[in-house]
Amino acid sequence: MTKDKRVYNFYPGPATLPLSVLEKARMELTNYRGTGMSVMEMSHRSAAVEELITSTEKLLLELLELPAHYRVLFLQGGASTQFYMVPLNFLPEGKSADYLVTGNFAEKAFKEAAKIGRVRAAADTKGDAYRSIPKLEDIKLDPEAAYLHLTSNNTVYGTQWREFPCCGDIPLICDASSDILSRRLDFTQFVLIYAGAQKNLGPAGTTVVVIREDLLEKVPQELPSMLRYDIHAAKNSLYNTPSIFAIYMVNLVLNWLKDEVGGLEEMEKINRRKAKLIYDEIDQSNGFYRGYAAADSRSLMNVTFRLPEEELEKKFVAAAEARGLVGLKGYRTVGGIRASIYNAMPIEGCDSLAEFMREFREENA
């Protein structure tokens, strides 16, 4: 592998970005749209930055097909800050919140919220080592819950919700860090969606929060300002200095998704084809590759699987890397292999991986 060639990057996050986005950023790096300076050097009070934030918000709502009574905030502190910001804002004393505990980030969100208020696991799949998504009939909701929190895609274990619990009057809150904008859904079923940018939206440094406007009225006024969604909304994400370069990159990725890919429906088709290439290779390997996730819970974003022995897994990762297929080592609690194939992974990358898997099996089975 030559050092000047781009690899297929299967890292789980920060993750691969569309090449055309990186090239556009390079082109604009020293002079942002005729301003004579880099977007990184610009005052967050400038008209150009304000316009950038407003247009990025508008574009995201358009892609999600959300009406104008949703707002988009660009915050810092990663998705992990949302684990406690959500209950600080929306779990009042005397109420309890329901959580669907389906993976390590879902568990973290649950545990962080437990430090703030009363929470309850409405379903928990730890018993089967987070291999599956709970069946809707196995979820026991508290009808009085302040909200229901779930993780749409479980990045570490490679499982993903297909349909979401319809919970009557209980507001649904979603951590979509690892599958936001990967498929077309009715997003109005959620009152709040959050995602760290570094998997499907851009670089690390900004966290997108999509929130239904009426929720902003429920925010406790005594909370520290930086933790209040209503303040960030009122100030258009400019209450303090935001991570402008990261937001700029998100803007480029959203434009790529709209203009080059053609929107969420197209993106979903491509993502299904990409995932199928790898899952087919697993399923046709006579047990050489064993999928980690239960078949009905498989993720389109993170494909997890094991090989017959750990030694072979190490050999697999090294041999793949020598071919320019990098970042395939699984998370420590799962082991094995994880191929993260977010929106920006081209279908050719999945093709190459599938071909490599076939050859590796033929040589090592």
Ligand SMILES: *Cc1c(COP(=O)(O)O)cnc(C)c1O
């Ligand atoms: C990566 C990830 C997180 C953590 O994001 P940070 O931005 O690092 O805090 C949370 N939830 C999910 C589902 C993730 O994939």
